[in-house]
Amino acid sequence: MTTRERLLIDVNHEIEMLRQYLGTSGHHPEVGEFSEIMAPAKAYWTYPDVISPAPHVFRIAGEQKIRDLVIYHHQLLFASPLKDIFGDSEKRFEIIANRTADFHVEACGGPKYYSSVRGSASLGIRHLPFTITEADRELWLDLYAKSLVDTQFPLDAGEIYWRWIESVSLRVINRRGRALPPERVSFNQAMIKARELAECAL
Amino acid sequence: MTTRERLLIDVNHEIEMLRQYLGTSGHHPEVGEFSEIMAPAKAYWTYPDVISPAPHVFRIAGEQKIRDLVIYHHQLLFASPLKDIFGDSEKRFEIIANRTADFHVEACGGPKYYSSVRGSASLGIRHLPFTITEADRELWLDLYAKSLVDTQFPLDAGEIYWRWIESVSLRVINRRGRALPPERVSFNQAMIKARELAECAL
Incomplete structure (x- = not known):
C-alpha cells in the first residue's frame, strides 16, 4: 500500500470560511452542541x-x-x-x-x-x-x-x-x-x- | 508538483452499476442525447x-x-x-x-x-x-x-x-x-x- 495523497489545506481558514458563509459560530445555540452532533439532513452538492x-x-x-x-x-x-x-x-x-x-x-x-x-x-x-x-x-x-x-x-x-x-x-x-x-x-x-x-x- | 494519486476503479463496472440503479441506459430517449448533455439538477450527496x-x-x-x-x-x-x-x-x-x-x-x-x-x-x-x-x-x-x-x-x-x-x-x-x-x-x-x-x- 502506497502512502495516500494529502492536499495542502489550511483547515482553520476553511472553518472560518464556513462560519462566515453560515453566519454562525458552527454551534447550534438552542441545543448547546456541535453542529456535527446535531446536524440536520442536507444536500452538500447540488448540481x-x-x-x-x-x-x-x-x-x-x-x-x-x-x-x-x-x-x-x-x-x-x-x-x-x-x-x-x-x-x-x-x-x-x-x-x-x-x-x-x-x-x-x-x-x-x-x-x-x-x-x-x-x-x-x-x-x-x-x-x-x-x-x-x-x-x-x-x-x-x-x-x-x-x-x-x-x-x-x-x-x-x-x-x-x-x-x-x-x-x-x-x-x-x-x-x-x-x-x-x-x-x-x-x-x-x-x-x-x-x-x-x-x-x-x- | 508530484504525481496525483489515482484510484483503481473499474469504470465500465461503475457505469453498469449506475445503469442498473437508474434502470435506464444512461441516455435520455426523449431528446436522443447523453445524460451529461441534458442532465437535470440533482443533489448527488444527501446527508x-x-x-x-x-x-x-x-x-x-x-x-x-x-x-x-x-x-x-x-x-x-x-x-x-x-x-x-x-x-x-x-x-x-x-x-x-x-x-x-x-x-x-x-x-x-x-x-x-x-x-x-x-x-x-x-x-x-x-x-x-x-x-x-x-x-x-x-x-x-x-x-x-x-x-x-x-x-x-x-x-x-x-x-x-x-x-x-x-x-x-x-x-x-x-x-x-x-x-x-x-x-x-x-x-x-x-x-x-x-x-x-x-x-x-x-
Missing part, C-alpha cells in the same frame, strides 16, 4: 441543470472550429498541472484529445462520432480514477476561457458552449477540498479571466 | 440527519467505557490501511486518539473536554487534507463494529452510538470513488459484520 449546447453551437461554429477549440484546450491542459491525467505518453494524449473533440462535436449538435463508438459519455464516472478538486475544475475552466478567446471562437456560440461546460464541469469534481460548495462561473467572469490570462505569459 | 448520542450513551456506558472504545478503535485503525492519516509518529497517534476520545465523551453527553480546548469539531473540514473514500468510511465503520463487540460496549448504548457515528461518517467522505451514493449501514448489519471479522484473524 444545477446541465444545459445542452445542441444544436446552436454546431450550427453557428461548425465542426472544425469546435475541434480546434478542444484540441487547443487540451494542449493547454498538457502544459498545466493537470497534465498527469494524460499519463506520460504523447500518443495517449492525442487519442484522448481527439476522442474529446468527437464528443464535443456530437454534444454541440454534430454527427454521432462519440456515442456510436463509446456509448454513454458518463463523464463523472470516467474521471473517477483521477483526483479532481474544485481548484482543478477552476483551472480547467480558466484554460477553456483562454481557448475560446485564443481560437477566436464565435462569441454567441461561445456563451452557449460555456453554459454547457461550466454546468457539466461541476459534476466531474470528485475530491472535495474546501468547506464551501464549488462556485458557479459566468461567461462574463470567464471572459474577464481570459483577458487576465492573456496579459500573463502562460 | 441524513446526524442523531446525537447525548445524553444516553454517557449515562449508560460512562466515560471510561467510551474512552476504551475510541482508543481500541484507533489501535485497529493504526494497524489498518487507514493508518497513513496518523503519519509515522506514535506520539502523534496517541495525541489524536486521546483528543478523539475527549470529543466522543463530550458528544455522548459528558464533560466539555473537547470544545473547551478546540472549539467546533468540524469533522468534515478537519479531514479535508486526507483522502477519504466511501470504501475508507466502510472500513472505519467495520472496525468500529468490531470495537463495540471486542470492548463489550453495553448493547443498548452501542446502538445509539452507532446511529451517531454512522450518520456523521457520511459527512467525512471527501473523495467520491463510486458511481452510486454511499450506503447506509444499520446497527444490525454492523453486528453481523463484527461477528464475521471476529472469525477472521485481523
